[in-house]
Amino acid sequence: MSTSKRRGRAPSLEPVAGNGLIDRRALLGRGIAIAGAMGAGAAGTMTAVAAEPLTDEPWSLEFGQITPARQTPSPYEKNVVRALSNPNGEFRNSHARTPHHLLNGTITPNSLHFSINHCGIPDIDPAKHKLVIHGMVRQPLEFTLESLSRYPLTTRMYFLECAGNSAPMFSNEPLQVTAQMIHGLVSNAEWTGVKLSTLLDEAGIDPGAKWLIAEGGDAQFLDRSVPVKKAYDDALVAIYQNGERLMPGNGYPMRLLLPGYQGNMNVKFLRRIKAVDQPAMSMFESKTYSQILPGGKTWRFHFLMEVKSFITSPSFGQSLKGPGFYTISGVAYSGTGRIAKVMVSADGGKSWGEAALEGPIHDKAFTRFVMPWRWDGQPAVLQSRAWDEAGNVQPLRAEFVKARGETAKPVATPLAFPNQHYNSITSWGVDTTGGIKHVYA
Amino acid sequence: MSTRRVLTALLLAGTCGIGAALAAENTGLGKPVSEADIKNWDIAILPDGTNLPPGSGTPAQGARIYAEKCVSCHGEGGKGGVAPGAGPLTGGSPISNGIDTLKTIGNYYPYATTIFDYTRRAMPFNMPRSLSDDEVYALTAYMLALNKLIGENDVMDAKTLPQVKMPNRDNFTLPYPDRI
Numbered sequence A: 001m002s003t004s005k006r007r008g009r010a011p012s013l014e015p016v017a018g019n020g021l022i023d024r025r026a027l028l029g030r031g032i033a034i035a036g037a038m039g040a041g042a043a044g045t046m047t048a049v050a051a052e053p054l055t056d057e058p059w060s061l062e063f064g065q066i067t068p069a070r071q072t073p074s075p076y077e078k079n080v081v082r083a084l085s086n087p088n089g090e091f092r093n094s095h096a097r098t099p100h101h102l103l104n105g106t107i108t109p110n111s112l113h114f115s116i117n118h119c120g121i122p123d124i125d126p127a128k129h130k131l132v133i134h135g136m137v138r139q140p141l142e143f144t145l146e147s148l149s150r151y152p153l154t155t156r157m158y159f160l161e162c163a164g165n166s167a168p169m170f171s172n173e174p175l176q177v178t179a180q181m182i183h184g185l186v187s188n189a190e191w192t193g194v195k196l197s198t199l200l201d202e203a204g205i206d207p208g209a210k211w212l213i214a215e216g217g218d219a220q221f222l223d224r225s226v227p228v229k230k231a232y233d234d235a236l237v238a239i240y241q242n243g244e245r246l247m248p249g250n251g252y253p254m255r256l257l258l259p260g261y262q263g264n265m266n267v268k269f270l271r272r273i274k275a276v277d278q279p280a281m282s283m284f285e286s287k288t289y290s291q292i293l294p295g296g297k298t299w300r301f302h303f304l305m306e307v308k309s310f311i312t313s314p315s316f317g318q319s320l321k322g323p324g325f326y327t328i329s330g331v332a333y334s335g336t337g338r339i340a341k342v343m344v345s346a347d348g349g350k351s352w353g354e355a356a357l358e359g360p361i362h363d364k365a366f367t368r369f370v371m372p373w374r375w376d377g378q379p380a381v382l383q384s385r386a387w388d389e390a391g392n393v394q395p396l397r398a399e400f401v402k403a404r405g406e407t408a409k410p411v412a413t414p415l416a417f418p419n420q421h422y423n424s425i426t427s428w429g430v431d432t433t434g435g436i437k438h439v440y441a
Numbered sequence B: 001m002s003t004r005r006v007l008t009a010l011l012l013a014g015t016c017g018i019g020a021a022l023a024a025e026n027t028g029l030g031k032p033v034s035e036a037d038i039k040n041w042d043i044a045i046l047p048d049g050t051n052l053p054p055g056s057g058t059p060a061q062g063a064r065i066y067a068e069k070c071v072s073c074h075g076e077g078g079k080g081g082v083a084p085g086a087g088p089l090t091g092g093s094p095i096s097n098g099i100d101t102l103k104t105i106g107n108y109y110p111y112a113t114t115i116f117d118y119t120r121r122a123m124p125f126n127m128p129r130s131l132s133d134d135e136v137y138a139l140t141a142y143m144l145a146l147n148k149l150i151g152e153n154d155v156m157d158a159k160t161l162p163q164v165k166m167p168n169r170d171n172f173t174l175p176y177p178d179r180i
Helices: A031-037 A042-046 A145-149 A179-183 A196-203 A283-288 A397-404 B003-021 B035-041 B059-069 B095-100 B113-122 B133-146
Strands: A015-017 A094-097 A115-117 A131-135 A141-143 A154-161 A186-195 A211-216 A223-227 A236-241 A255-257 A270-276 A308-313 A324-333 A339-345 A356-358 A367-375 A380-388 A427-430 A436-439
Touching (some): A131 B035, A154 A236, A186 A196, A196 A236, A196 A270, A255 A270, A283 B113, A308 A339, A324 A380, A339 A356, A339 A367, B113 B133
Parallel strands (some): A131 A270
Antiparallel strands (some): A094 A115, A131 A141, A154 A186, A186 A236, A211 A223, A211 A270, A339 A380, A356 A367, A427 A436
16 A cells, blocks of 8 residues: 555555545545545546625524424424324324434434334323333332432443334335335434433343343333343333433433334333243244244244445435535444444445545444545446444345345335345435435445 | 542442442442332243233133123224224235235234233233233134134133244344444
């Protein structure tokens, strides 16, 4: 590698991979300007068009708005909203998907955190809500929001992902929809709560208990079986989300938080934990979250959300405004641990360059990756591929669908869930006009 | 001070201050309750039949309840297609069709106890927990009979329900056995 590591020297101007990917070190220090100066075609896009003299805008010439008690985003950001699967409140389940293609950084704002509710959001009075821990314990105990709040609380950054996130990609043909519609059932937040192991120890869990039945206070008493092993690894009973109380759609006033495990297990409105010696085989673990594999064998207790990444910009729904400098940006995460590396391709996987990871890199949480790119106006296929610290790698599509399957016919709607646990790569195809399509490559 | 140390200090304080009323490792923040107090919430049924309540029902009894309380969403004979989200309770192609298979009670559920459990906790969708245990046994029997997994005159109760052999029971494997 020709890049000099000495301070003050320009980073390598050599592309690191085909179709214009630039060494990520160009982002350090004065790299952008250097990158801008490189290559044919750059001059035109970097030259300022003759501008009009600057004048004061009207908003600078009058007293502004009242400062509100609870602030909301600028009206100019009104399109930054979740996509709803059931906007009219029909008598069925509802999903709200995070608009990843309109966000940046790693924290999902609470108002935009994904939410799935099978029978509406219960209107829970926090003063009356109770959590009981019982079953194979020495002494059943009852907790309230007030009593949980008195523990020393643990705060961690974690992604939370529905097992059905990215399910449209099980379609045998790519759906032309945004990253929000494909990947909007994952979000990332800072969660604060009590370690579940602390509460189990206080109740005196029996060593013979291998499973916990976690149950919510919604109108179907949603329940899932959780291995005791996970409870003693890193599980929380979360009572704060990004510093404030949980959103109603995210489990107010308390929820189970099982870092890296499929969203449905992170039981919301948590009201009961029963220690038992066998899994309950609840409806969700018997049916919905047990997968059929090609050939007809079936998996159950998949639990783990495996290593994954996707590009949020540029992506479907956006367009490139002519050749020049862009940043390819996205998120990577793994239910196994920290992200170790993200590789990016601009030529459909023929060549790859290593993206810069924006730290700090948290365990089982979003890591933002960025890759400088000079688009030359020719067709490009943008992809990202993540590795985690345990060495797990995001599978290529061909190997993934061979192992996990794809539909025989194209899926009609991105709201369908043909299968669960999709973690292969996403490809965005850029055409010569700057238009972006979802492609398989 | 680390969280562990704070907790240790709390535990010691609890032991010394409040004394024998609390176990040694208890902050006293959890209120002791009895299983009798929890009984009304203790609704999860385990696959071996643990926690199934007294009561019983037959497919014929279930058919009458179904016609009154279930058919408006799940359709005649459990065929579905009426209310969105209320999928069919019968049928489904062979699982060898892979991910295009529609999962139903008949072709997929490994344990019959799940039908009792989910019906009792979540159905009818607009009035959860309004069915009596006898009604839930009868509806469970009706659904199993529709799928030809029990006979038309079989009685479902705490003893017979866990013994129903579901076709897909032995077809499951674990992708991550070490996580259990």
